[in-house]
Every structure is written in C-alpha cells, then in structure tokens.
Amino acid sequence: MERVCPCHCRADSLHGQQIASRVSQGLGCLRTQTTSRTCAPCLSLFSCSHSEHPSEKADCTSPGGTFHGRLLLRNRSVPSFNLWKHDPTSDMTHLSVSRTDKMRKRFKVFSGFDNSEKCGKSGFFPRKADEEALSTDPVEGTSVVNERSTTQNNTDLQETLHQMDVVKVSMAEQGFLETNGVERHNDATWFQAQFIRIVRPMIRVLNGTYLIEPRSAEYEKFERRDDDSSWSLMRLLNGSLPPEYHRRKISNKLRKLEADFFAFASHLGKFLFIMMSTGAILATGFLLAGGNERLETLIWYSWLAGIISGSMIGAERVMERRLRLGPRNVVITGSTRGLGKAMAREFLIAGDRVVIASRSPQSVAETVKELQEEIEFKLFDPSQMRKVGEPETASNIYVHGSRVIGMACDVSKVSDVQALAEFASSKFGSIDIWVNNAGVSKGFRPLVQFSDDDIRQIVAANLIGSLLCTREAIRVMKLQSKGGHVFNMDGAGSGGSSTPLTAVYGATKCGLRQLHQSILKECKRSRVGVHTASPGMVLTDLLLSGASLQNKKMFNIICELPETVARNLVPRMREIKGTGKAINFLTPPRILFALITAWLRRGRWFDEEGRAVYAAEADRLRNWAEERTSFPYSVAVDQFSENTLISVFSITVICAFIMLSSTDNGLPGT
Amino acid sequence: MAVLPSCSLQESLARASCRNWKSLPLNVSSQSFFQPRINAPCALGTCSTDATLHLSSTNERFRRSSTLCARAVFTESANIASSVGVPAKTPPFHVLITGSSRGIGYALAKKFLKEGDKVIICSRSGESVNKALKSLTEEFGEQSAFGIAADVRDGESVQKLIEFAKEKLQYVDIWINNAGSNAYVYKPLVEMNDKVIMEIVETNTIGVMICCREAIKMMMKQERGGHIFNMDGAGADGRPTPRFAAYGATKRSLVQLTKSLQAELKMQQIKNVIIHMLSPGMVTTDLLMSGSDTPQAKFFINVLAEPADTVAEFLVPRVREVSQNGSTKPTYIRFLTGIKAYSQILSRVLFNARKNRYLRED
Known part of the structure; x- marks a missing residue:
C-alpha cells in the first residue's frame, strides 16, 4: 500500500526531508507526530494535520472502494486521537475525535521527553487511543460523522465508545506497530536516552515527584492489557474495576500538595540560608573581636541593624513587585509562530492581555483561537481546569483576566501599523509593552542569489517594520x-x-541596534522605555529554513526551544524599568555552559543526518506544562539570587563597616 | 597631546599642504605609521624610513606626520597581496558612481575624470543627470563621461545601468555605491513622515544591496575583476544619530553588509571582486546642510565638514591606488579619522579656529 503524507509538505522544509522515510515505515509525520492518524480498518496512514491546513476533512476509502469514514482534523494545538466506531445499522465506521482534560493529564505522565521512545514508537501512540476513550468532551472535541452519537449523553458516549472500540483499535494499532515499530537509534541519541533514563528517576526521587507517578511504561502496558482483555460491565458493577476516576483525583491532590510543600520548603530554605549567612558573619565578627565585650555588643547591634535594613530592602522589593503586578497590555508583532507565539503564550500565562499580529489574517485567526482555547482549557493550570460539561461563563473563560485578540498587520505598511496601534489601545485602553518581533530571513544563501523581492521583503519586515512600529508605539x-x-x-x-549567507538579514539587524541607540537619545526624557531583547538562537522556521547539516550540528549546542527562551525573557520584559536595557537570553555563562557540555548536547535537536528529533509544538507544550508544575532547580536559583542575596550583601557590608570602625577605636594603643 | 596646539597653530599651513595632495604618500597605512614599508613612496620633504622619528623631532615634522596620520588610508592589512585575485591594473579605470549628479558623487566623478579615468554617472532623475553630464563633458570631452537615469531601488533599472555601462565601457573596475538619502529632513523619528522613512531605507539599504548584488554578478565574470566601494555615513560606527535615526540605522547596516559580503565572497572563493568601505566624513552637501538648524549641528558642521571637492581630492587617489596595486584585501578608506576630528574640535575649543566657517553660529 502506498503511503503518502497527505499534508503536501513542502519539499524544502525540514518536515519534507523526514517524511519520506517515516511514511515508508508506516510511522507518522514527524513534525506533527502527535496528530498523525491512521485509519483503523485499513491501517493506512491516513492524514496528518499540518499547520497550513489545520481544519480539513478527509475521507478514507479502502483500495476496494469501501468508505471507511471521515476524519475531521481540528485543533492542531491540542492533539486529538481518533477512534473508529463501526455502526452496524449504517455499515459505516465513524471516527470520534476527542480531546479531554483527563486524557491530557494522563498523557503527561508517560509522554516524557524521552528520545528512545520518540525514535522508536512515536508514529502513533497506541496507548493514547484508549486513553481518550475514558472520557470525552462533547463540548469541544468530539466530531462524529453520525450526528446521533454526539447528542448522546456524555457518560453514555464514554461507555459506548470504550465498549465498542477501544479493544479493536488499540489491538489493531498495536499489532501494526509490532510489525512495523522499528527501534531506530543513532549513537548520540541512544546515549542520551540512556542518560536521561538513569538521571530522570534520580531527579524525581530528589524532588519527591517519584512517588506520585509510579506508572512506568511497563506498568501502564500491563494495566491496559488487564483492562482490555477482561473488561466487562460486570466488573464495573461489582466494583473490581480499577476506580480510575478516584485514583486520578487522589493523584491530583497529591500534586497540589507537592506544589504547596515545595513552595513552603523553598521559603524555609531561603530563611535558613539568610539566617545561616548572618550567623556566619556574626561568628566571624566574634572571632575578630576576640572576647572584647564592647566590640561584641557592637557586633550585636550591627547585626540587628543589618537585619532591619535588609528586611526593609526586601520589603521594598516585594512591595514594588506587588504594586506593579497588574496585567499588562502587550502587542507582539509576528506572533503567529515561533518565538513570538511562545512569548504571547507566556504573557498570557502571566495574566496579561495580548494582541497577536501577523501578515496573514488566517494565521492570526488560528493563533488567536488556539491560544484562546489554551486559556479556556486552562492548560497551564490543571487545578483550574473547567469541568466537563460546565457551561462557559465569563469567569471561567479566562485565566485571571488574560485575553488574546489578534489583527492582521503588515508591519511594513504604515496604515496597518497605525491600525494595529489603534486597535490595541481601543480594545485594552493602553499599550504597556510592544515587542517588535516580526522578522524574515529567507534562508541561507549568498546575496547574489537573493531576488529583488526577497531583499525588499527582508528589509521591509526587519528594518522598515521595526522603524514604523517603534515610531507608532512611541507615539501612543x-x-x-x-x-x-x-x-x-x-x-x-x-x-x-x-553574517555571511544571511547578509541582508544581518545588515538589517545591525541597523536596528544603531536605531535603538538613536531613539534612546531622542526619547531620553519621555516616559517611554526603549529596549532590546536578544533571544540568542531559537529553533524556529526563521533559523531552520535552508539550514545545512553543518549548521544543524552547531544548533545542537547553542540552540534552544522557543518556549524555553520565552520563559526566560517574558518575566524580565514584564518587570523592566527605565530605558535602554538589554535583555539577553544567551549570556556568557550560558554560552560557557553550552560549550562545556557540548559533547552531551550532540544530537539534542538534530541527529547525525540532520533530522529533527525534538517534539512537535503541541507535544512540547504538554511536557512543558508538566515541568512547570514541578520545581525546577534553575528557577529556584533565579528567585534566590534576586531577592535574598542583595539583602545578605547589604547586611554584610553594614556589619563590616561597623566592625571596622569600632575595631579602630577599640584597639589599645592606637 | 601636549604638542597638539602647535599643530593647530599651523592649521593654515596644514591646509596649504593638503592642496598638493599628490605629493603626499598614498600608500601610508595605520601600520606603516609606526613601521613603514621600505618601498612606500616617500614624497615628503625629508624622506622618512622611520616615521616615529618625526614625532619626537621638531614641531614642523610633527605637523607633517600628524597630517600624514590623519589623512592615512587605514587599510586592514598593509601587505600588498600577490596578484592572485585581481590583476594589477593600469589606468585609466572605468568607474561607475551611483547618485552622482550632485554632491560628493559629482565631485568624485569630476576628480576621476581629472585623473584621466572614464566615468559613468547616474541618478534617479534624467534631468539632473543630463545637467551634470553636460557640465562634465564640457570640461573633459565626450568620450570619458557618460550618464544614464537609474533608480538603484529597482533591480531592472540597475540591470539597465549595467547594460549601458557594458555598452559604453565594456567593463567596470570601480563601482561606488554613493546614492544615499536622508530626504533632507532632520526630525525625531516620532515626527517623521512615513514616506520619508520609506525613501531613506529603500535608497540607502535596498538600493545598495541590489547594486552590490548586480555589481558582484557583473564583476565576477570580468577578467579584470573589480572593486566595489560602499559609502558610509553618520552612525556607521554604531554611535547614535538622533534627529536622523533612520539614516543612521541604514548606514550602520551597510557596514555590517559590507563585512558579510566580504566573508561571503571569501566563502564562495570569488577572488576577483573586492568590497571596500569609503568614508567621506562630513561633506558640505545639501544632505548635511539641511540639518544645520541647531547650534550643535552648526558647531560640528563648521568644525568637521569639508567641501565635497576636498574630500574627493583625498578619496579618489586612494581608491585608484587600491585598484592599481591589485590588492585583494578589503580596505576602509576614511577621510575624517578620529584623531583628525578630535584635533579639529580641540583647536576649535581652544583657538576658535574654523568658527563661522560655513554657517554663522550666533
């Protein structure tokens, strides 16, 4: 059976390079791996949704001409998994695409960012097919050809779906996978996978999350088999069926408890650290004093003074943060994909109101819808998820007031930019942050091979766009x-x-830096702050279009995912003060760290042959939401250094000053 | 610095000497100031194999060496490269200058013609080209100066220009991307008109990019190879340019573009095309004079600016020199070097030299 990726991927894209091999193996489209679908009756790779046509319908017919069903692809952001349902009355197979909170939550547990799993079995996820059967959400996700089934009661649907299909689908898909599932590793990724496999549990043990998710893949498999083979209504009735619902509830509670515990522990840790450091200073003071009583009292006083002044500084910082807490109104240009989108998402998580802007009205509409759904579903905060079937009210649509709207805007057109500024300020009342993120690079090649239009577009988007947007933003x-x-x-x-091979792009960016300096001088006394933000190298289409193998090897070392970068940049953007600041992601220590660990970073994003091995955006988001709930070490360090070290330092300085001045006077004979 | 005043005292002498430009060494580089090459032509009164000697000797000599330093060509490397890439060429050169119907472009064209080269001038408006061409042909004859109307922002127009050049001159040795615009507007960015911003960016950035691309394409195929010179401007060093932010940004981007192209040509192993930077400093053309409405601007124009002819007199011999010796090293030829600028500012502050030179400052 011929397998073709129906998404018509462009041959020059990253996606296009990989699709041939993956499709021939019966695996899904790599870039959209989570949304690749197979037709269950004929097991042909059916469709994969691509960013360019996210809402498409596709029919599947067997080679014999029998109609198998219709697939409706929706919501590429939140992956949906298919279920084929055979209706004996109409002799048609229906597909129910569903997307549920529960599924998503469970998915988190075993979709860790694990290379071996991804390489080997990521084509489709047989485990997930029955996952979603556990509950469906009729409001959003279900789209079934047969209208009757959608009108069914929620729980009824859930049961019938499970009853009828899960066994068939999952068995079929699994069988297919076993024959086709080739374990493909290359050395670097294999090594990494092993490394992660060893280190991950250790980290989990250390931060305490190990206990909460004891389901290993093996366990999961076992459990499912058990479920599948011996499932019956009887077991449900007599109560021997594992009470999935309750278990999840408990694990949810545990998660929350864990978060609370860690918040408490970190506070305690900070407090202890401060106390210990002041104690250490005190001890040194006493040692220096050498039993002189007068000095010792002085040291005690200085310690007290240090504590008071330190806590005052700390209090001021906290107050300032609280006062400046309110939501910001943000405009981000070029924010329908890549870093811009990641930043928009990050602002939304922080509770801000964001205007999405991009050239194509279609992609703006899609992005707004997607982000809107993410807010609605409260993907970011599992504890606040709306319950299935609960009506939408104003209070539960938005996560603490975050809103997203969008508008098509070509940044190189004056009228568009003015309209965007007006739109944003009329909808939100004001604009607090304007990010000129729109940029075009048009691939890597010598200048001689760039056409007039290419040059014009690059300059228009990067230089003219930033000029016009900056001017408009400052005006507002x-x-x-x-x-x-x-x-x-x-x-x-x-x-x-x-910047050879991207001469035009480099020139425009260099010009922007000078522009920044000029505008800084022009706006010296105004309330408007002009800043630069440097994301370093981010794995987006801008960078990857036309990147060579050599480039990709380098990307492995220094590149980061857009979400990672946005997560670092956005909080700093929100709390910026003054003007002329530079927010850099790729700081010298980070570069140093990347270079030191360069060997470990081989094959991080691209394997030896330049194929991408990182997850698709939707997949990343989930992993990333999981990370967010746990307590990353780096975040702790960041918080730590900012607030406490300054107070500790001030205490030290004051202590030292008082001590020195008193020892001079106190020493006999001087 | 202690001897600087003496230098400025003899400012008039210095200016007198710069009129006999040709007598000054053309090949002096930043390195050769301290460690001069033996084969450097030494046309100074006292032939110097050790320029530092001058520094410590008499004021007179210091004056000369400081002039020498100020007017030096700062080549990135002083070595004369082997004639692998561009063959050493003999004059007359065929020169193409964009935006040369007036201002510094016109002055450059005039100077090249004076040296006996053949020049193509072009500009956006056919009228001004004709006018400029008329006065040039009157002076230098019909067969050395040619002109055509061309818009550098338009790829097709540039191709037509190249066809015209091929038809009239067969090849082009020196291509100077001089066309630049500030739309004669000096205002904060916030008050700037949209059309003005567009014009500035399109002419200065897109225009030069397209010209560079076409020039490289053409010169790659030429046996004689070729040299492309991009004109820098205020802001090229990355310093802020308030009141003409857009212009500064475009000029800064040109410097980076030139660097990138140099690296690109190296990567592609194109050795017969070399891209250089040319810095005229401040020239008293309309472009600059339209911004002379603040006391600060007037001060700097009086102190630092020079008439276009003076600048051309300085630049043209150096450009020709680059083409003549077949060097494959990219150069950055500056008229207004930092030392010179500072010494002029200092002499102005101390002795009121150059006050009200072009504009009344009160």
Whole structure:
C-alpha cells in the first residue's frame, strides 16, 4: 500500500526531508507526530494535520472502494486521537475525535521527553487511543460523522465508545506497530536516552515527584492489557474495576500538595540560608573581636541593624513587585509562530492581555483561537481546569483576566501599523509593552542569489517594520500616563560581526541596534522605555529554513526551544524599568555552559543526518506544562539570587563597616 | 597631546599642504605609521624610513606626520597581496558612481575624470543627470563621461545601468555605491513622515544591496575583476544619530553588509571582486546642510565638514591606488579619522579656529 503524507509538505522544509522515510515505515509525520492518524480498518496512514491546513476533512476509502469514514482534523494545538466506531445499522465506521482534560493529564505522565521512545514508537501512540476513550468532551472535541452519537449523553458516549472500540483499535494499532515499530537509534541519541533514563528517576526521587507517578511504561502496558482483555460491565458493577476516576483525583491532590510543600520548603530554605549567612558573619565578627565585650555588643547591634535594613530592602522589593503586578497590555508583532507565539503564550500565562499580529489574517485567526482555547482549557493550570460539561461563563473563560485578540498587520505598511496601534489601545485602553518581533530571513544563501523581492521583503519586515512600529508605539505611549516599553529583537549580526549567507538579514539587524541607540537619545526624557531583547538562537522556521547539516550540528549546542527562551525573557520584559536595557537570553555563562557540555548536547535537536528529533509544538507544550508544575532547580536559583542575596550583601557590608570602625577605636594603643 | 596646539597653530599651513595632495604618500597605512614599508613612496620633504622619528623631532615634522596620520588610508592589512585575485591594473579605470549628479558623487566623478579615468554617472532623475553630464563633458570631452537615469531601488533599472555601462565601457573596475538619502529632513523619528522613512531605507539599504548584488554578478565574470566601494555615513560606527535615526540605522547596516559580503565572497572563493568601505566624513552637501538648524549641528558642521571637492581630492587617489596595486584585501578608506576630528574640535575649543566657517553660529 502506498503511503503518502497527505499534508503536501513542502519539499524544502525540514518536515519534507523526514517524511519520506517515516511514511515508508508506516510511522507518522514527524513534525506533527502527535496528530498523525491512521485509519483503523485499513491501517493506512491516513492524514496528518499540518499547520497550513489545520481544519480539513478527509475521507478514507479502502483500495476496494469501501468508505471507511471521515476524519475531521481540528485543533492542531491540542492533539486529538481518533477512534473508529463501526455502526452496524449504517455499515459505516465513524471516527470520534476527542480531546479531554483527563486524557491530557494522563498523557503527561508517560509522554516524557524521552528520545528512545520518540525514535522508536512515536508514529502513533497506541496507548493514547484508549486513553481518550475514558472520557470525552462533547463540548469541544468530539466530531462524529453520525450526528446521533454526539447528542448522546456524555457518560453514555464514554461507555459506548470504550465498549465498542477501544479493544479493536488499540489491538489493531498495536499489532501494526509490532510489525512495523522499528527501534531506530543513532549513537548520540541512544546515549542520551540512556542518560536521561538513569538521571530522570534520580531527579524525581530528589524532588519527591517519584512517588506520585509510579506508572512506568511497563506498568501502564500491563494495566491496559488487564483492562482490555477482561473488561466487562460486570466488573464495573461489582466494583473490581480499577476506580480510575478516584485514583486520578487522589493523584491530583497529591500534586497540589507537592506544589504547596515545595513552595513552603523553598521559603524555609531561603530563611535558613539568610539566617545561616548572618550567623556566619556574626561568628566571624566574634572571632575578630576576640572576647572584647564592647566590640561584641557592637557586633550585636550591627547585626540587628543589618537585619532591619535588609528586611526593609526586601520589603521594598516585594512591595514594588506587588504594586506593579497588574496585567499588562502587550502587542507582539509576528506572533503567529515561533518565538513570538511562545512569548504571547507566556504573557498570557502571566495574566496579561495580548494582541497577536501577523501578515496573514488566517494565521492570526488560528493563533488567536488556539491560544484562546489554551486559556479556556486552562492548560497551564490543571487545578483550574473547567469541568466537563460546565457551561462557559465569563469567569471561567479566562485565566485571571488574560485575553488574546489578534489583527492582521503588515508591519511594513504604515496604515496597518497605525491600525494595529489603534486597535490595541481601543480594545485594552493602553499599550504597556510592544515587542517588535516580526522578522524574515529567507534562508541561507549568498546575496547574489537573493531576488529583488526577497531583499525588499527582508528589509521591509526587519528594518522598515521595526522603524514604523517603534515610531507608532512611541507615539501612543507618549500620551499614556504610565508610559510604556518598546522592545526590538536582536538577531545575528546585531553586534556588527559579519553574517555571511544571511547578509541582508544581518545588515538589517545591525541597523536596528544603531536605531535603538538613536531613539534612546531622542526619547531620553519621555516616559517611554526603549529596549532590546536578544533571544540568542531559537529553533524556529526563521533559523531552520535552508539550514545545512553543518549548521544543524552547531544548533545542537547553542540552540534552544522557543518556549524555553520565552520563559526566560517574558518575566524580565514584564518587570523592566527605565530605558535602554538589554535583555539577553544567551549570556556568557550560558554560552560557557553550552560549550562545556557540548559533547552531551550532540544530537539534542538534530541527529547525525540532520533530522529533527525534538517534539512537535503541541507535544512540547504538554511536557512543558508538566515541568512547570514541578520545581525546577534553575528557577529556584533565579528567585534566590534576586531577592535574598542583595539583602545578605547589604547586611554584610553594614556589619563590616561597623566592625571596622569600632575595631579602630577599640584597639589599645592606637 | 601636549604638542597638539602647535599643530593647530599651523592649521593654515596644514591646509596649504593638503592642496598638493599628490605629493603626499598614498600608500601610508595605520601600520606603516609606526613601521613603514621600505618601498612606500616617500614624497615628503625629508624622506622618512622611520616615521616615529618625526614625532619626537621638531614641531614642523610633527605637523607633517600628524597630517600624514590623519589623512592615512587605514587599510586592514598593509601587505600588498600577490596578484592572485585581481590583476594589477593600469589606468585609466572605468568607474561607475551611483547618485552622482550632485554632491560628493559629482565631485568624485569630476576628480576621476581629472585623473584621466572614464566615468559613468547616474541618478534617479534624467534631468539632473543630463545637467551634470553636460557640465562634465564640457570640461573633459565626450568620450570619458557618460550618464544614464537609474533608480538603484529597482533591480531592472540597475540591470539597465549595467547594460549601458557594458555598452559604453565594456567593463567596470570601480563601482561606488554613493546614492544615499536622508530626504533632507532632520526630525525625531516620532515626527517623521512615513514616506520619508520609506525613501531613506529603500535608497540607502535596498538600493545598495541590489547594486552590490548586480555589481558582484557583473564583476565576477570580468577578467579584470573589480572593486566595489560602499559609502558610509553618520552612525556607521554604531554611535547614535538622533534627529536622523533612520539614516543612521541604514548606514550602520551597510557596514555590517559590507563585512558579510566580504566573508561571503571569501566563502564562495570569488577572488576577483573586492568590497571596500569609503568614508567621506562630513561633506558640505545639501544632505548635511539641511540639518544645520541647531547650534550643535552648526558647531560640528563648521568644525568637521569639508567641501565635497576636498574630500574627493583625498578619496579618489586612494581608491585608484587600491585598484592599481591589485590588492585583494578589503580596505576602509576614511577621510575624517578620529584623531583628525578630535584635533579639529580641540583647536576649535581652544583657538576658535574654523568658527563661522560655513554657517554663522550666533
């Protein structure tokens, strides 16, 4: 059977390079691996949704011409999994695409970012097929050809679906997988997988999450088999069926408890650290004093003074943060994909109101819808998820007031930019942060091979776009009482170093840096802050279009996923003060760390042959939401250094000052 | 610095000497100031194999060496490369200058013609090209100066320009991307008109990019190879340019573009095309004079600016020199070097030299 990726991927894209091999193996489309679908009756790779046509319908017919069913692809952001349902009355197979909170939550447990799993079996996820059968959400996700089944009661549907299909589908898919599931590793990724396999449990043990998710893949498999083979209504009735629902509830509670515990523990840790450091200073003071009583009292006083001043500084910082807490109104240009989208998401999580802007109205609409759904479903905060069937009310649509709207805008057109500024300020009242993120690079090749249009587009988007947007943003912000902040994104070449093969892009970015300096001088006394944000190298289409194998090897070392970068940049953007600041992601320590660990980073994003081995966006989001709930070490360090070290330092300085001045006077004979 | 005043005292002398430009060594580089090459032509009164000697000797000599330093060509490497890439060429050169119907472009064209080269001038408006061409042909004859109307922002127009050049001159040795615009507007960005911003960016950035691309394409195929010179401007060093932010950004981007292209050509192993930077400093053209409405601007124009002819007199011999010796090293030829600028500012502050030179400052 010929297998073709129906998404018509462009041959030059990253996606296009990989699809041939994966399709021939019966695996899904790599980029959209989570949304690849197979037709259950004929087991042909059916369709994979692609960012360019997210809402498409597709029919599947067997080679004999029998109609198998219709697949409706929706919501590429939140992956949906198919269920084929055979209706004996109409002799048609229906597909129910569903997307549920529960499924999503459970999915988190075993969709860890594990290379071996991804390489080997990521084509489709047989485990998930029955996952979703456990509950469906009729409001959003279900789209069944047969209208009757959608009108069914929620629980009824859940049961019937499970009863009728799960066994068949999962068995069929599994069988298929076993014959086709080839374990494909290359050395680097294999090594990494092993490494992660060893280290991951250790980390889990250390941070305490190990106990909460004891389901290993093996366990899961066993459990499912058990379920599948001996499932019966009887077991449900007599209560011997594992009470999935309750178990989840408990695990949810545990999760929450864990989060609370860690919040408490980190506070306690900070407190202990401060106390210990002041104690250490005190001890040194006493040692220096050498039993002189007068000095010792002085040291005690200085310690007290240090504590007071330190806590005052700390209190001021906390107050400031609280006062500046309110939601910000953010405009991000070029935010329908890549870093812009990740930043928009990050702002939304923080509770801000975001305007999405991009050239194509279609992609703006899609992105807004997607982000809107993410807010609605409260993907970010599992504890706040709306219950299935609960009506939408104003209070539960938005996560603490975050809103997303969008508008098509070509940044190189004056009228569009003005319209965007007006739109944002009329909808939200003001604009607090404007991020000039739109950028075009048009691939890596010598200048001689760039056409007039390419050059024009690059310059228009990068230089003219930033000029016009900056001007418009400053115009709007100047009139606002609280001012605002404009961010221009740096890129390769900003510092003035040469960028062969992307000469035009580099030149525009270099020009922007100078522009920033000029505008800084022009807006010296106004309330508007002009800043630069440097994301370093981010794995987006901008970077990857036309990247060579050599480039990709380098990307492995220094590149980061857009979500990671956005997560670092956005909090700093929100809390920026003054003007002329530079927010850099790729700081020297980070580069140093990347270079030191370069060997471990081989094959991180791309394997030896330049194929991408990182997860698709939707998949990443889930992993990332999981990470967010746990307590990453790096975040702790960040928080730590910012607030406490300054107070500790001030205490030390004051202590030292008082001690020195008193020892001079106190020493006999001087 | 202690001897600087003496230098400025003899400012008039210095200016007198810069009129006999040709007598000055053309090949002096930043390195050769301290460690001069033996084969450097030494046309100074006292032939110097050790320029540092001058520094410590008399004021007179210091004056000369400081002039020498100020007017030096800062080549990135002083070595004359082997004639692998561009063959050493003999004059007359065929020169193409964009935006050369007036200002520094016109002055450059005039100077090249004076040296006996053949020049193609072009500009956006056919009228001004004709006018400029008329006055040039009157002076230098019909067969050395040619002109055509061309818009550098338009790829097709640039191709037509190249066809015209091939038809008239067969090949082009030196291509100077001089066309630049500030739309004669000096305003904060916030008050700037949309059309103005568009014009500035399109002419200065897109225009130069397209010209570079076409010039590389053409020169790659030429046996004689070729040299492309991009004109820098205020802001090229990355310093802020308030009141003409867009212009500064475009000029800064040109410097980076030139660097990238140099690296690109190296990567592609194209050795017969070399891209250089040319820095005219401040020139008293309309472009600059339209911004002379603040006391600060007037001060700097009086202190630092020079007439276009003076600048052309300085730049053209150096450009020709680059083409003549077949060097494959990219150069950055500056008229207004940092030392010179600072010494002029200092002499102005101390002795009021150059006050009200072009504009009344009160």
